[in-house]
Amino acid sequence: MTSQVKLKKQNTAPRQNAFAGQKRCPTDKELAAALGPTRALWNQLISQIKQELNIDTADWHTGSVKLGWSMRLQLKKRNIVYLGPRPGWFVAAFALGDKAVAAARKSALPPDVVKTIDNSRRYAEGTAVRIDVKTAKDLEVVKTLAKIKIEN
DSSP, rough: OOHHHHHHHHHGGGOOOOOOOTSSSOOOOHHHHGGGGGGGHHHHHHHHHHHHHHHOEEEEEEEETTEEEEEEEEETTTTEEEEEEEEEEEEEEEEOOOHHHHHHHSOOOOOOHHHHHHHHOEETTEEEEEEEEEEEHHHHHHHHHHHHHHHH
16 A cells, blocks of 8 residues: 555656745746746737737736636736646646536537536535646636636
């Protein structure tokens, strides 16, 4: 049983926030070092979401130093998406309400993304959907989900 626990921890380690345990928000230099080549995707996504969806706030946020830091994108003080840096990539996290989940199911999102939404855990604030962003193709999924969240 001990080996299974160790194996499980090893498998989840890369998913840990790149800034877990850091007491202050990351600098641009630290972010660039953590994201590596996906830093360009990070910048592109933030720029496009701000422009296309009129996002008015992008700031660093942490609910717990132990869990790390995320870039929170908001529209009129409403949380739209959190971007969490990982070593070499990042995750986009959403809390989708029932209307947004229904709209996502009817949208042109790839079937694997809809399956991810269907298999995601539901909380009081909504269905927790996490999209790993490693390629430019992933940006379209995140932008689509952000638009769906804003509209629903």
